[in-house]
Amino acid sequence: MADSADGLNEPSDGPNEPCDGPSEPADGLNEPTDEPSEPADGMNEPSDEPNESTDGRSEPVDGPNEPTNGPNEPNDGLNQPSDGPNEPVDGLNEPSDGLSEPTDGPNKSISWKVTYLCLLQKDRLEEVTRNYHSLLGEWHKLQEELQADQVPKDYVLVHKNDLAQLATETSQLKLNLPMVINSSLSTATTRVDSLQEEIDRLRQRNAVSEADIGQWKTRLEAAVAECQKEKESNLQLRCEMQELTEQLSQQSDYSCSLGSSCCTLLWRVSRSQDTVQTLLSGTKIDDFLNLVTSTVESYLSAYKDDWPQDQSDESGFILALVGIITNVAASAYGRDFLISRDSGRNLVDTFTNFLADAPLKKSARLKNLLLMALYNLSINQRALKYICSKPGIMGLLVWHLQEETDCDNRLNTLRVVHSLVSDEHNNVILHELAEALPEHFLQQLTADKNQDVQDLALDLIMDLRQTQHEQ
Incomplete structure (x- = not known):
């Protein structure tokens, strides 16, 4: 069980130093209780994938973050352990008998806490590694752009004198712009006032015209109704006149026939x-x-x-x-x-x-x-x-x-x-x-x-x- 704990305290390149032994708990941790707490499934059954060293972490490129040789200096990369007490890495992937089968005594709680801290350090190490590779990729991309164009496409090179002249013209525009805007604004305000007055007059005229239109419409409707009545009356009179004309024609024919007959006899x-x-x-x-x-x-x-x-x-x-x-x-x-x-x-x-x-x-x-x-x-x-x-x-x-x-x-x-x-x-x-x-x-x-x-x-x-x- 002590050998397993030593494997979980594997030293890394980060700021966390390994502890002296599994018997010394870290500050801030609660005292172990008599009843052991069950660890989560993720802690009791770690998979083999987190401990597989990828190409990005095992083959760092030259840059400002290149690690220096120290007591734990790796030979080929960050994740290659050196010969010494850090050799057994498989302790993370293969849970010990103390985690899966807890025993009675204080060693049970200490072992679980040490395992939890090691997992946290490992996650932080992976996050730092990812950030490092991301920064490294951006640095390579920036180097390529500088080597290709020397100036990024989104930037423009301006001479210092031109920039000074542009600043002078900008200050002059700042001084002259209020005067121009004030004169134009006063003229526009006067014109807007006159236009507003004209609009008011036109609205009044429009209101009067609408009132006149309403009156004329009323008169028109009355005239149309009267005209319709006149048409009906005229039609009726025409019919009566036609009837009277026919009667008069018949009477005239009768009178002419009667007069012709009587006068011929006379x-x-x-x-x-x-x-x-x-x-x-x-x-x-x-x-x-x-x-x-x-x-x-x-x-x-x-x-x-x-x-x-x-x-x-x-x-x-x-x-x-x-x-x-x-x-x-x-x-x-x-x-x-x-x-x-x-x-x-x-x-x-x-x-x-x-x-x-x-x-x-x-x-x-x-x-x-x-x-x-x-x-x-x-x-x-x-x-x-x-x-x-x-x-x-x-x-x-x-x-x-x-x-x-x-x-x-x-x-x-x-x-x-x-x-x-x-x-x-x-x-x-x-x-x-x-x-x-x-x-x-x-x-x-x-x-x-x-x-x-x-x-x-x-x-x-x-x-x-x-x-x-x-x-």
Whole structure:
């Protein structure tokens, strides 16, 4: 057991010196007790690996930590024991009988404590050895870098004068930087204050604008709702107007058909002079004449640009009305009645205006009836003077005679002209006719296919020549 203890106190290169014997415990250890304490498994069963000397610990390289020769100087390395009392190293790997099989007495506690201290010294020795090899590796690495570049890559060589100049410039910058920063800072502060004020103004404007936008949105919504209501109302009114238009159109068609039928019957009845006297003796004759005047004017203004066909109910209604007036003017009583009433004279004015405004080469039947009515009225002396007093009447008739191509229109126009110039005391009409109607045109009419036109043209030529001979 004493031999085993000597093996655990193997001297090392570190500061711990071996103790004189296993019987002297180290300071600070507690006195042994009667009851032995069981050592830990790691202490009772050490493995063989900690005592195997590695290449790093057995082959130290040259350096500042090279051990010197002493009483325990190893020959080849740190872990090679020398000849003497330190030879048995296997005591660490092979536990003695005292550790595994404790005996009664104080030697049991002392042996366990000595073993524990030896293990601590061994751990410290291994840690020192590792640190030594780590430092040694760093030293070799630094030597290699110095041999390769002489200066590490992370460092720069600067001349002393350049460093002094750099220090001077740095101090100058330290002095000038506060002045520059203070001036720039004051300018920036002033600008920031102005910008902040501008931002505040803009925020106020934005708030006012948002309030206005809210009001306008409210107004817009109200206007849109009102507009929608107006649209619905307009749509409803359009529908009602369309219905009323259809009803009015139907009523107009019905009225035109009824008027055409009644007036056509009245037109046929008015061919008899006795019937004419009966009609004119009624109380509604002035209303009837005013109705004829307004109807002819409305018909002309409505269909001046788009003249309807003669087969329509409206055309039949207008033809029947004018035909009734023509038949009334064919009787002596009717001519005198028409020219003696204001409604009758207004009707004569409407007929002459119709001849001037109606489109040419259209409504030949209606124009024939109007010319026949004027011719019948011209037989009456009062009516003749009234027609001749109309300004431009002769020029209108001559223009109508020259422009119209319908044979009946030309014949009836010549009849009216011949009737107007038949008054021997009215020389003004003859002069107007001589100025408006060229003689060569009358010569052309003498060769017309219609015999009545030829006769009337010859009579006019003779009247004109007689007027010139008298002058």
